Amino acid sequence: MIEKSSAEKIAFEVETSEVCEGSSIPYDQPSGGWWYNLKDSFKRADVDITGEGLTDHEKQLQKIEKSPLKKNLKNRHLQMIAIGGSIGTGLFVGSGACLQAGGPAGTFIAYAVIGSLLFVTVQSLGELAVAYPLSGAFSVYNSRFVSRAWGFAMGWNYAIQWLVILPFELVVAGMVIQYWNDKISPAAWVSIFYSLIVFINFFGGKGYGEAEFFFSSVKVISIIGYIILGIILVSGGGPNHEFIGGKYWHNPGAFRHGFKGLCSVFVTAAFGFAGTEMCALAAAETVDARKSIPKASKQVFWRITLFFLLSVLMVGLLVPYNDSRLGTSSYSAKASPFVISISNAGIKVLPSIFNVIILFTVLSVGNSSTYGCSRTILSLAEQGFAPKIFTYIDKKGRPIPATIVTLVFGLLSFLAASDKQGEVFDWLLAITGLCAIMTWGSICACHIIFRKALTVQGRGTDELAFTSITGTIGSWYGLIGYFGVLAAQFWIAAWPFQLADNIGDRIATFLQAYLAVPVVFCFYIAYVIWNREFTFFNGFKNIDLDHGRKAVDLDVLRQEVAEERAYFASQPWWWRWYNIWC
Incomplete structure (x- = not known):
């Protein structure tokens, strides 16, 4: 040798x-x-904690800052995650439940209101994520800017949301397959999709990014194609050559159940937007968060305007709200309203093609839910809110234990073969129904507190590489708007369309519509009592504004930001306008 x-x-x-x-x-x-x-790649990638005499909290902050998660997500990944990340069964199937409950006008208004709230929320979140590109993102922000008790409650709120969405999406996949063949058990199809999601997550953040880039590309192309097709069909250009126009807005009508019907679809619409915040959750695994996240945050405007609002408008024009194929929830619908509208036009083959696209969205959201939940559980463990075993990250940057827990919970999807699947998922969705609303509202609150803490500590936005277009005004609008949605949902939960005669049924109906709120506060109270931490707000002067900052030298950062803003101001108006929104 x-x-x-x-x-x-x-x-x-x-x-x-x-x-x-x-x-x-x-x-x-x-x-x-x-x-x-x-085998060696699955071994732990340990993190060095530097410094002597550190408190447990300071050690936890260092672990979060020095997370060995791999930075495999590039700008193109973030762009497609932002554009198509939340386009899933909430839109393709859940919009049918909205249409059935609120009518076409009620559905469009609900999506527009939630979309406007979400736009300002993602702007606020983008500002925080660029300043603090930490694993766990808004889970950490809640602990830092509000209190550890609130961070614990909201972190588990978000983790539980994704834990439930994974089996839910797989059940919907089995339901969509039955469009072609209802003889084979749905559990067989669930097994196939479950295996694919496990395979994708074997490759960690890179696998998630590449898969989401492909899935989102398919979803974006299909939505654009459907909007063009919808305009043609509404104008009478389909095989039936029937001019539809606003026919179904007159008969059976634009609204169903009046104002209460409108209020009833806010939460379903919010479920359709769930996942929009994922681009910020991926900040810790992004190559250049400072450049990628602002662009991704801006893309939300176009997705809300083009993909959600226009597609929902087309569905409302092409499908009457009393169509028997529309279900009262996403998993009970016999077909997607998108597929129903194409079938009503007499177009052959295309309904099957669109169902295939819906299957791609199921894989996409299932993939996102596994990624989002595992990273949130990892962040909770790093903050001391979950068992230490979940801080394990292997040498390839994969949080193995957190991912395994998420995938194990996904086995609930095999309830698709049970006669009780509807009852089980009613209660699972009850726990998560308002999770997204509370997560987004808390993000707005964190942004408001962050800006106030900067002012109180004698600092300003000149040290921020990216600032929200809508500023704190947008965050206040979002926070107040989300409180309004919670109030509307309470009204619907307490006084539904049909009030049950049995008191037990009334309580069950209320809990299925509003259970998520008391669950969050149970988490909060349990943490306060168990840990005897009675700090309900950290205080503006006590908030740590430096740990986790991407740039340590704030003077250099201020200079770079000033130069970038001067360059921006020197450009033509059309260039500035384009870069503000794109």
């Missing part, structure tokens, strides 16, 4: 070493063959 020279050894070490992002510990690729390398 010929021994390698010193130079060759050094070259080999340079070629085969990989430094975990945010960690000072190098990851040396072993050379024992692919099987050995595979």
Whole structure:
């Protein structure tokens, strides 16, 4: 055997070493063959904690800052996650439940209101995520800017939301397959889709990014195609050559159940937008968060305007709200309203093609839910809100235990073969029904507190690489708007369209519509009592504005920001306008 020279050894070490992002510990690729390398990749990537005499809280902050999650997500990934990340069964199937409950006008208004609230929320979240690109994102922000008790409650609120969405999406996949063949057990199809999601998540953040880039591309193309088709059909250009126009807005009508019908669809519409905040959750795994996240945040405006509002408008023009194929919930619908509208036009084959696209969206949202839940559980563990085992991140940047818990919970999807699936998912969705609303409202509150803390501590927005277009005014609008949605949902829960005669049924109906709110406050109270932490608000002067900042030298950052703003101001108006919104 010929021994390698010193130079060759050094070259080999340079070629085969990989430094975990945010960690000072190098990851040396072993050379024992692919099987050995595979096994070695699952070993823990530890994080060095520097400094003496650190408190437990300071150690937790360092662990979050130096998370060995790999920065595999590039600008193109973030763009497609922002544009198509939340386009899923909430829109393709859930819009049918909205249409059935509130009518076409009620559905359009509900989506527009939630969309406007979400736009200002993502702007606020983008500002925070660029300043603090931490694993767990808004879970950490709640602990830092409000209190640890609130961070615990909202972190688990968000994790539970995604825990439920994964099996829910897989059940919807089995339901969509039955459009072609209802003889085969839905559990067989669930197994196939579940296996695909497990396979994608084996590749960690990179697998999520590449899969979401592909899925979102398919969804975006299909939505644009449907909007064009919808305009043609409404104008009388379909095979039936029937001019539809606003026919169904007159008969059976634009609204159903009046103002109460409108209020009843806010939460369903919010469910359709769930996942929009994912681009900020991925900040810790993004190559250049400072440039990628602002662009991704701006893309939300176009997605809300073009993809959601125009497609919902087309559905409302093409499908009457009393169509028997529309269900009262996303999993009970016999067909997507998008598919119903194409079938009503007499177009062959295309309904089946669109159902295939819906299956892609199921995979996409299932993939996102696994990613979102695992990263949130990881963040909770790093903050001391979950067992330490969930802080385990392997050398490839995969949070293995957190991902396994998420996937194990996904096995609930096999309830698709049970006669009780509707009852089970009624209660599962009851726990998560308002989770998104409370998460978004809390993000707005964190942004308001963050800006106030900057002012109180004698600092300003000149040290922020990206600031929200709508500022704190937008965050106040979002916070007040979400409180309004919660109030409207309370009204619907307490006084539904049909009041049951049995008191037990009335309580069950109320809890299924409003259970998420008391669950969050139970988490909050349990944390306060168990840990005896009675700090309900950290206080503006006590808020830590420095740990986790992307740029340590604030003077250099201020100079860079000033130069960027001066360059921006020197450009033509049309260039400035384009870059503000795009």
